Amino acid sequence: MSTGKYEAVIGLEVHVQLNTQSKIFCSCRNRFGDRPNANTCPVCLGLPGSLPVLNRKVLESAIKVGLALNCHVAERMKFDRKNYFYPDLPKAYQISQFDMPVSAKGYVDIMVNGEPKKIGITRAHVEEDAGKLLHEGIKDGSNVDYNRTGTPLIEIVSEPDMRMPEEAYEYLTALKAILQYLEVSDCNMEEGSLRCDANVSIRPRGQKEFGVKAEIKNLNSFKAVARAIQYEIDRQTDSIEEGDTVVQETRLWNDAKGVTTSMRSKEEAHDYRYFPEPDLVPFVISREIVSKIKATMPELPRERQQRFVDTYGITVLDAAVLTQEKRLADFYEETVACGSDPKAASNWIANELLGQMKQRDLTIATLTITPKAMANLIQIINKGLISGKIGKDVLGEMFSTDKLPEEIVKAKGLLQISDEGAIARVIDEVIAAHQKSVDDYRAGKKNALGFLVGQVMQKTKGKANPALVNKILTTKLEA
Ligand code: ADP
Ligand code: ZN
Ligand code: MG
Numbered sequence: 001m002s003t004g005k006y007e008a009v010i011g012l013e014v015h016v017q018l019n020t021q022s023k024i025f026c027s028c029r030n031r032f033g034d035r036p037n038a039n040t041c042p043v044c045l046g047l048p049g050s051l052p053v054l055n056r057k058v059l060e061s062a063i064k065v066g067l068a069l070n071c072h073v074a075e076r077m078k079f080d081r082k083n084y085f086y087p088d089l090p091k092a093y094q095i096s097q098f099d100m101p102v103s104a105k106g107y108v109d110i111m112v113n114g115e116p117k118k119i120g121i122t123r124a125h126v127e128e129d130a131g132k133l134l135h136e137g138i139k140d141g142s143n144v145d146y147n148r149t150g151t152p153l154i155e156i157v158s159e160p161d162m163r164m165p166e167e168a169y170e171y172l173t174a175l176k177a178i179l180q181y182l183e184v185s186d187c188n189m190e191e192g193s194l195r196c197d198a199n200v201s202i203r204p205r206g207q208k209e210f211g212v213k214a215e216i217k218n219l220n221s222f223k224a225v226a227r228a229i230q231y232e233i234d235r236q237t238d239s240i241e242e243g244d245t246v247v248q249e250t251r252l253w254n255d256a257k258g259v260t261t262s263m264r265s266k267e268e269a270h271d272y273r274y275f276p277e278p279d280l281v282p283f284v285i286s287r288e289i290v291s292k293i294k295a296t297m298p299e300l301p302r303e304r305q306q307r308f309v310d311t312y313g314i315t316v317l318d319a320a321v322l323t324q325e326k327r328l329a330d331f332y333e334e335t336v337a338c339g340s341d342p343k344a345a346s347n348w349i350a351n352e353l354l355g356q357m358k359q360r361d362l363t364i365a366t367l368t369i370t371p372k373a374m375a376n377l378i379q380i381i382n383k384g385l386i387s388g389k390i391g392k393d394v395l396g397e398m399f400s401t402d403k404l405p406e407e408i409v410k411a412k413g414l415l416q417i418s419d420e421g422a423i424a425r426v427i428d429e430v431i432a433a434h435q436k437s438v439d440d441y442r443a444g445k446k447n448a449l450g451f452l453v454g455q456v457m458q459k460t461k462g463k464a465n466p467a468l469v470n471k472i473l474t475t476k477l478e479a
Helices: 056-068 165-182 222-241 287-295 301-312 316-323 326-337 342-359 371-382 388-398 405-412 420-433 435-442 448-459 466-478
Strands: 006-017 080-083 093-096 103-112 115-128 132-134 143-145 152-158 194-204 214-219 249-254 259-265
Touching (some): 006 165, 056 152, 115 165, 165 194, 165 222, 165 301, 214 222, 214 259, 222 259, 301 326, 316 326, 316 342, 326 342, 342 371, 371 388, 420 435, 420 466, 435 448, 448 466
Parallel strands (some): 214 249
Antiparallel strands (some): 006 152, 080 093, 103 115, 132 143, 194 214
16 A cells, blocks of 8 residues: 555656647648648648748747746757657657757646645746547558647646645646636647646655656546556555566556556667757747736736635635636636625535536536526525525526526526515414424424424425524524
8 A cells, every 4th residue: 555654756747739820830720620631731741841930829828838837938949859750750750849948947836635835847848749640440550640740739847746646636737727827728638638647656755766657648637647646656565565676667547447557668768869950940038028928927827816815805715716717717707797796606606506517517618507697696595585595406407598597586486485474374384283393392402493494494395584484483482
């Protein structure tokens, strides 16, 4: 087991596709899902004699990312060739950055179990993506789609600062939020616009030197990353406990089986023979451009979280939940703008709405409930027109209709009963029918009250105003 004796060391490498209009070194369209090979030209097909030209937007996005990750943006950067052969790489090399990346030495703030922690960023560099081999439905051999070649990527390499799978999960969540707020990438793991490899080693607690690491690939969700790391920690621990050594290798995560298996050892690792890309001269990144971009940086998740706490008076925890996804934070602010009380909106959205969305397998992107409808729901609850409990049911209805909550409530006759006379009549019936509970209460068994309140609520189908029921019932019992 992984507890006690050993400590894990984890570092992540994340590849993010930039959502620029065109590719990194040519003017082909950069778009997912088009007909295979529709978006290609001599440059991204790697034809001899073609020359790459750096897309200015890619550099701007890379600078934005560097700044958001608290990195130093380089004064000078250059590109290098990373050589390897694979059918999806027509040039037999990838243009990447080796010793002069666009930015380095930053950090990302995360929270783990309520504790803040900084995860160091070693570097964030720019490179081009490879194409894609298609195997499905093909009998002999494979087809290749070069639409993806030349898609701009940023590779973000973390320091080996993480110690637990949860930290890796939180780091990825925080990183994704930052990139989405910057609007530089969709960060969609299913479509491959965000990809992650995890490096894991273990060492005896208290030892300074790192152990030998394994690199895990084929991780297709943040949950998978955390599970794979935990599996790997356990595997390496068992291996050392049994007197074996951990070998440096690349391993593949099998999500269905929940295991990692060896893909290639260090001996089989590529020698990339990096050398400077002769077709692209080194770039000088003027401080003027950097400050210009700095001045136009959008509000980032951490800043928005703090602003929510300061201006809406909500808890840090709720603010963290609400700002994790930009669209959710927008939804919250629009609900408040539609006239909802900010604290009530925070409660309802961060807890009830997200909870019900999860049950229905919905994300904020696929949610059809509007901020206007959400605000209306909170308003009619706050006005006492319906109880909070009925509010939850109404919210459930809202997923499949575009009627406003006040219309749903009217149509279904769910309005809360706040007429004291009407409530008193139901209470009299309940008292008459449950004399034993009444006697119990009067004999000092105060929890008989809960039962009687429950009876009143049942008779009124949950519509009686609970505060009034309590008040009137207590008065009658103590009379
Ligand atoms: P490589 O040369 O194998 O690519 P790097 O030094 O470039 O290794 O590191 C790649 C990633 O692995 C980084 O995220 C780094 O933090 C992490 N890493 C490096 N050494 C270890 C280790 N011993 N245990 C866990 N992670 C490590
Ligand atoms: Zn092209
Ligand atoms: Mg490396």
